[in-house]
Protein backbone atom coordinates (compact mmCIF):
# COMPACT_ATOMS: atom_id res chain seq x y z
CA UNK A 1 0.00 0.00 0.00
CA UNK A 2 1.13 3.53 -0.74
CA UNK A 3 0.35 6.33 1.69
CA UNK A 4 0.95 9.97 0.80
CA UNK A 5 1.80 12.39 3.61
CA UNK A 6 -0.34 15.49 3.07
CA UNK A 7 2.12 17.96 4.57
CA UNK A 8 5.05 20.12 3.52
CA UNK A 9 6.47 20.24 7.03
CA UNK A 10 9.75 18.26 6.94
CA UNK A 11 9.87 17.96 10.73
CA UNK A 12 6.47 16.32 10.85
CA UNK A 13 7.45 14.02 7.97
CA UNK A 14 10.49 12.84 9.95
CA UNK A 15 8.39 11.99 13.01
CA UNK A 16 5.61 10.31 11.00
CA UNK A 17 8.08 8.22 8.97
CA UNK A 18 9.78 7.02 12.15
CA UNK A 19 6.50 6.05 13.83
CA UNK A 20 5.20 4.10 10.80
CA UNK A 21 8.57 2.65 9.72
CA UNK A 22 7.71 -0.97 10.56
CA UNK A 23 4.43 -1.09 8.61
CA UNK A 24 4.33 -2.67 5.13
CA UNK A 25 3.75 0.70 3.48
CA UNK A 26 5.48 2.84 0.89
CA UNK A 27 5.41 6.38 2.23
CA UNK A 28 5.16 9.09 -0.41
CA UNK A 29 5.77 12.77 0.34
CA UNK A 30 5.48 16.14 -1.40
CA UNK A 31 8.99 15.51 -2.79
CA UNK A 32 7.54 12.76 -5.00
CA UNK A 33 5.29 15.25 -6.81
CA UNK A 34 6.18 18.17 -9.07
CA UNK A 35 2.82 19.84 -8.52
CA UNK A 36 2.00 19.17 -4.85
CA UNK A 37 -0.85 21.60 -4.15
CA UNK A 38 -1.12 24.10 -1.30
CA UNK A 39 -4.32 23.40 0.64
CA UNK A 40 -5.59 26.50 2.43
CA UNK A 41 -6.28 25.90 6.11
CA UNK A 42 -9.61 27.72 6.32
CA UNK A 43 -11.13 25.57 9.07
CA UNK A 44 -11.84 26.84 12.58
CA UNK A 45 -10.60 23.64 14.24
CA UNK A 46 -7.71 21.19 13.92
CA UNK A 47 -10.24 18.52 12.91
CA UNK A 48 -11.58 20.63 10.04
CA UNK A 49 -8.12 21.55 8.78
CA UNK A 50 -6.82 17.98 8.99
CA UNK A 51 -9.82 16.78 6.99
CA UNK A 52 -9.45 19.58 4.41
CA UNK A 53 -5.77 18.71 3.87
CA UNK A 54 -6.22 14.92 3.62
CA UNK A 55 -9.21 15.23 1.29
CA UNK A 56 -7.61 17.94 -0.88
CA UNK A 57 -4.41 15.95 -1.38
CA UNK A 58 -6.37 12.74 -2.05
CA UNK A 59 -8.46 14.51 -4.67
CA UNK A 60 -5.34 15.85 -6.35
CA UNK A 61 -3.24 12.68 -6.25
CA UNK A 62 -5.60 9.71 -6.04
CA UNK A 63 -3.38 8.18 -3.31
CA UNK A 64 -4.60 7.47 0.24
CA UNK A 65 -3.48 10.63 2.05
CA UNK A 66 -2.56 11.23 5.68
CA UNK A 67 -2.62 14.77 7.06
CA UNK A 68 -1.58 16.15 10.46
CA UNK A 69 -2.95 19.34 11.91
CA UNK A 70 -1.40 20.24 15.22
CA UNK A 71 -1.57 23.07 17.69
CA UNK A 72 -0.29 24.23 21.04
CA UNK A 73 -3.07 25.29 23.42
CA UNK A 74 -1.94 27.41 26.37
CA UNK A 75 -4.45 27.68 29.24
CA UNK A 76 -3.38 31.18 30.38
CA UNK A 77 -3.93 32.40 26.78
CA UNK A 78 -7.39 30.79 26.58
CA UNK A 79 -6.18 28.10 24.18
CA UNK A 80 -4.01 30.31 21.93
CA UNK A 81 -2.09 29.91 19.68
CA UNK A 82 -4.19 26.76 18.89
CA UNK A 83 -5.16 26.54 15.25
CA UNK A 84 -2.87 29.53 14.53
CA UNK A 85 0.25 27.84 15.99
CA UNK A 86 2.27 27.96 12.77
CA UNK A 87 1.61 31.67 12.13
CA UNK A 88 1.38 32.92 15.74
CA UNK A 89 3.96 35.70 15.30
CA UNK A 90 2.55 36.75 11.91
CA UNK A 91 2.81 35.78 8.25
CA UNK A 92 6.16 34.27 7.26
CA UNK A 93 7.32 33.90 10.89
CA UNK A 94 9.89 31.34 12.02
CA UNK A 95 9.69 28.81 14.85
CA UNK A 96 11.98 31.14 16.79
CA UNK A 97 9.69 34.15 16.28
CA UNK A 98 6.76 32.11 17.63
CA UNK A 99 8.68 30.96 20.70
CA UNK A 100 9.83 34.52 21.40
CA UNK A 101 6.28 35.83 21.19
CA UNK A 102 4.97 33.04 23.44
CA UNK A 103 7.64 33.66 26.08
CA UNK A 104 6.85 37.39 25.98
CA UNK A 105 3.11 36.79 26.40
CA UNK A 106 3.84 34.62 29.46
CA UNK A 107 6.53 36.90 30.92
CA UNK A 108 6.10 37.00 34.71
CA UNK A 109 3.34 34.35 34.75
CA UNK A 110 4.08 31.82 37.54
CA UNK A 111 4.83 28.15 36.72
CA UNK A 112 1.49 26.85 38.01
CA UNK A 113 -0.36 29.04 35.51
CA UNK A 114 1.78 28.04 32.51
CA UNK A 115 -0.03 24.77 31.77
CA UNK A 116 -0.58 23.86 28.14
CA UNK A 117 -1.24 20.94 25.85
CA UNK A 118 -0.31 19.94 22.37
CA UNK A 119 -2.96 18.36 20.18
CA UNK A 120 -2.57 16.55 16.87
CA UNK A 121 -5.46 15.53 14.68
CA UNK A 122 -4.61 13.07 11.92
CA UNK A 123 -6.99 12.48 9.04
CA UNK A 124 -6.54 9.69 6.51
CA UNK A 125 -8.52 9.99 3.30
CA UNK A 126 -8.92 6.56 1.72
CA UNK A 127 -11.38 8.00 -0.81
CA UNK A 128 -13.41 11.23 -0.95
CA UNK A 129 -16.01 9.76 1.37
CA UNK A 130 -13.98 7.41 3.60
CA UNK A 131 -11.96 9.55 5.99
CA UNK A 132 -10.62 8.32 9.33
CA UNK A 133 -9.93 11.01 11.95
CA UNK A 134 -7.92 10.33 15.13
CA UNK A 135 -6.42 12.55 17.80
CA UNK A 136 -3.51 12.62 20.25
CA UNK A 137 -2.90 14.98 23.15
CA UNK A 138 -0.18 15.61 25.72
CA UNK A 139 -0.09 17.92 28.75
CA UNK A 140 2.90 20.04 29.72
CA UNK A 141 4.07 23.40 30.98
CA UNK A 142 5.52 26.35 29.06
CA UNK A 143 9.09 26.84 30.35
CA UNK A 144 10.44 30.32 31.08
CA UNK A 145 13.22 29.93 28.49
CA UNK A 146 14.17 27.73 25.57
CA UNK A 147 16.06 24.52 26.38
CA UNK A 148 17.32 21.80 24.02
CA UNK A 149 18.04 21.65 20.31
CA UNK A 150 16.15 18.61 19.00
CA UNK A 151 12.65 18.56 17.56
CA UNK A 152 11.05 21.66 16.09
CA UNK A 153 8.47 24.38 16.60
CA UNK A 154 7.55 24.93 20.24
CA UNK A 155 9.55 21.89 21.47
CA UNK A 156 12.26 23.99 23.22
CA UNK A 157 9.64 25.68 25.44
CA UNK A 158 7.34 22.69 25.99
CA UNK A 159 8.39 21.13 29.30
CA UNK A 160 7.08 17.61 29.90
CA UNK A 161 7.01 17.00 33.69
CA UNK A 162 7.03 13.14 33.68
CA UNK A 163 10.39 13.18 31.84
CA UNK A 164 11.63 16.37 33.54
CA UNK A 165 12.75 17.76 30.18
CA UNK A 166 11.49 19.73 27.25
CA UNK A 167 10.52 17.96 24.04
CA UNK A 168 13.64 19.54 22.47
CA UNK A 169 15.78 17.56 24.95
CA UNK A 170 14.33 14.23 23.77
CA UNK A 171 15.38 11.88 20.99
CA UNK A 172 12.92 11.31 18.16
CA UNK A 173 11.91 7.94 19.67
CA UNK A 174 11.42 9.41 23.15
CA UNK A 175 9.28 12.24 21.82
CA UNK A 176 7.20 9.93 19.64
CA UNK A 177 6.68 7.69 22.68
CA UNK A 178 4.78 10.37 24.61
CA UNK A 179 3.91 13.21 22.26
CA UNK A 180 0.60 14.36 20.83
CA UNK A 181 1.73 13.23 17.36
CA UNK A 182 3.07 9.90 18.66
CA UNK A 183 -0.27 9.21 20.35
CA UNK A 184 -2.29 10.21 17.29
CA UNK A 185 -0.03 8.02 15.15
CA UNK A 186 -0.68 5.01 17.42
CA UNK A 187 -4.39 5.42 16.74
CA UNK A 188 -3.68 6.01 13.03
CA UNK A 189 -1.67 2.75 12.89
CA UNK A 190 -4.77 0.81 13.97
CA UNK A 191 -6.77 2.37 11.14
CA UNK A 192 -3.98 1.62 8.64
CA UNK A 193 -3.62 -1.98 9.90
CA UNK A 194 -7.38 -2.51 9.56
CA UNK A 195 -7.17 -1.26 5.99
CA UNK A 196 -4.16 -3.47 5.18
CA UNK A 197 -5.98 -6.51 6.61
CA UNK A 198 -9.08 -5.70 4.59
CA UNK A 199 -6.98 -5.37 1.41
CA UNK A 200 -5.22 -8.69 2.15
CA UNK A 201 -8.58 -10.49 2.40
CA UNK A 202 -9.85 -9.21 -0.96
Ligand code: ITT
Nearest residue numbers: 006007008009068069070071085086152153154155
Ligand atom coordinates in the same frame (compact mmCIF):
# COMPACT_ATOMS: atom_id res chain seq x y z
P1 ITT B 1 1.33 21.43 7.22
O1 ITT B 1 0.05 22.20 7.34
O2 ITT B 1 1.93 21.45 5.84
O3 ITT B 1 1.22 20.01 7.73
P2 ITT B 1 2.32 23.28 9.25
O4 ITT B 1 3.67 23.52 9.85
O5 ITT B 1 1.61 24.47 8.67
O6 ITT B 1 2.46 22.11 8.15
P3 ITT B 1 0.23 23.03 11.24
O7 ITT B 1 -0.73 23.89 10.51
O8 ITT B 1 -0.28 21.77 11.85
O9 ITT B 1 1.44 22.57 10.32
O10 ITT B 1 0.94 23.97 12.30
C1 ITT B 1 1.35 23.49 13.47
C2 ITT B 1 2.46 24.34 14.05
O11 ITT B 1 2.51 23.97 15.43
C3 ITT B 1 3.84 24.00 13.47
O12 ITT B 1 4.22 24.87 12.43
C4 ITT B 1 4.74 24.17 14.69
O13 ITT B 1 5.05 25.51 14.90
C5 ITT B 1 3.83 23.72 15.82
N1 ITT B 1 3.98 22.27 16.10
C6 ITT B 1 3.28 21.25 15.56
N2 ITT B 1 3.71 20.06 16.03
C7 ITT B 1 4.70 20.35 16.88
C8 ITT B 1 5.55 19.57 17.67
O14 ITT B 1 5.50 18.24 17.66
N3 ITT B 1 6.45 20.19 18.42
C9 ITT B 1 6.53 21.54 18.44
N4 ITT B 1 5.78 22.35 17.72
C10 ITT B 1 4.87 21.77 16.93
